[in-house]
Amino acid sequence: MQIAGTVSAKPPVKHFPRPFLQPSPPCRSRRVHLSSFRNKASISIAMAASTSPSPLQELTIMRPDDWHLHLREGNVLAAVLPHSARHFGRAIVMPNLKPPVTTTARALEYREEILRALPPGSSFVPLMTLYLTDNTSPEEIKLAKKSGVVFAVKLYPAGATTNSQDGVTDIFGKCLPVLEEMARQEMPLLVHGEVTDQHVDTFDREKVFIEKILAPLVQKLPQLKIVMEHITTMDAVNFVESCKEGHVAATVTPQHLLLNRNALFQGGLQPHNYCLPVLKRETHRQAIVSAVTSGSRQYFLGTDSAPHDKRRKECSCGCAGIYSAPVALSLYAKVFEQAGALDKLEAFTSFNGPDFYGLPRNTSKIVLRKNAWKVPDTYSYSSGEIVPMFTGSTLDWLPSDQLEE
Ligand SMILES: NC(=O)N[C@@H](CC(=O)O)C(=O)O
Numbered sequence: 001m002q003i004a005g006t007v008s009a010k011p012p013v014k015h016f017p018r019p020f021l022q023p024s025p026p027c028r029s030r031r032v033h034l035s036s037f038r039n040k041a042s043i044s045i046a047m048a049a050s051t052s053p054s055p056l057q058e059l060t061i062m063r064p065d066d067w068h069l070h071l072r073e074g075n076v077l078a079a080v081l082p083h084s085a086r087h088f089g090r091a092i093v094m095p096n097l098k099p100p101v102t103t104t105a106r107a108l109e110y111r112e113e114i115l116r117a118l119p120p121g122s123s124f125v126p127l128m129t130l131y132l133t134d135n136t137s138p139e140e141i142k143l144a145k146k147s148g149v150v151f152a153v154k155l156y157p158a159g160a161t162t163n164s165q166d167g168v169t170d171i172f173g174k175c176l177p178v179l180e181e182m183a184r185q186e187m188p189l190l191v192h193g194e195v196t197d198q199h200v201d202t203f204d205r206e207k208v209f210i211e212k213i214l215a216p217l218v219q220k221l222p223q224l225k226i227v228m229e230h231i232t233t234m235d236a237v238n239f240v241e242s243c244k245e246g247h248v249a250a251t252v253t254p255q256h257l258l259l260n261r262n263a264l265f266q267g268g269l270q271p272h273n274y275c276l277p278v279l280k281r282e283t284h285r286q287a288i289v290s291a292v293t294s295g296s297r298q299y300f301l302g303t304d305s306a307p308h309d310k311r312r313k314e315c316s317c318g319c320a321g322i323y324s325a326p327v328a329l330s331l332y333a334k335v336f337e338q339a340g341a342l343d344k345l346e347a348f349t350s351f352n353g354p355d356f357y358g359l360p361r362n363t364s365k366i367v368l369r370k371n372a373w374k375v376p377d378t379y380s381y382s383s384g385e386i387v388p389m390f391t392g393s394t395l396d397w398l399p400s401d402q403l404e405e
């Protein structure tokens, strides 16, 4: 990794970046059509919107991958895919479609749909996943492994999150044979780690999941590779670190690094900061920042970018999910810079993920430049609009085009 410019990568005193306080949601409508983001024009649009470019600092890192991404289907897929394909080499694509991707045959079809929607010339590679149900068979795992395009199986406890109604109702009662086959096939289990018991407080659901499900699962099947997705608590950090490197890892989103639960209520209810697991209190955020910027190989980038149409976020029962794909890299760089750990950014974005999955690291590079740029208020697409994380805010660290080695 090369760091250019005047800001040192490591200030002498380690400190926690303060949570990012967003200005109240803007009322202006500065709409940018997604089609204009499909080529280099995107960069010039963002630069034109820049308020005070300070182009001194540059960071060159190996091209990152996104190990937790929702791409959806149809016109939403077409709208959001260019934002991920622009900077990320690969992405683990979540299977919580309607109906969910429960078979290898369906994963192959979905993969083709994604490849067809890619901007011309893109070398982005979708890594497919299967949605675990009570009825998934060990045979299906063998097929998935053999296909060469399915890289993980996702556990959604039934009812835990968006489109999880077909998920698992009793992991130990119904899924053990399939999990044993996954361990044999070295197929990782990705986990939405929250219990669904309505008697458990929403803010405690991750902690209780660790105690009731995850810890016993690791004990029962120590050979199964597990990724705890989008961790939100110090309990998750402690759990991950109590497990063997290479067997249990975690993805971390930009929102859980930058926001605490105040961001849900700041100046009124903020639906665009609502995701699951829900944002937690500041002490948890600090524990996650500390873990991720420590240089541990057990954490890697997973945006959990989860687009929902604006009308389904801004309504009386809004969907969970934050659309972060266009801003994620800028935000991760901000977190590592504020923690004085820019030298650890590249391992988190580009090395730890492929190393855990046993895949080769990318070989091309991208440059992040310290240029202020303004996040569009919304992205329009054929059926509506999608509001990005930090809508209307000014960010620095503008990712540039890829540089070939
Ligand atoms: N994170 C979210 O709040 N939502 C995700 C589902 C998930 O990852 O839990 C979605 O698909 O919208």
Ligand SMILES: [Zn+2]
Pocket: 161, 192, 229, 230, 276, 277
């Ligand atoms: Zn989830």
Ligand SMILES: [Zn+2]
Pocket: 068, 069, 070, 094, 304, 305, 306
């Ligand atoms: Zn997700």
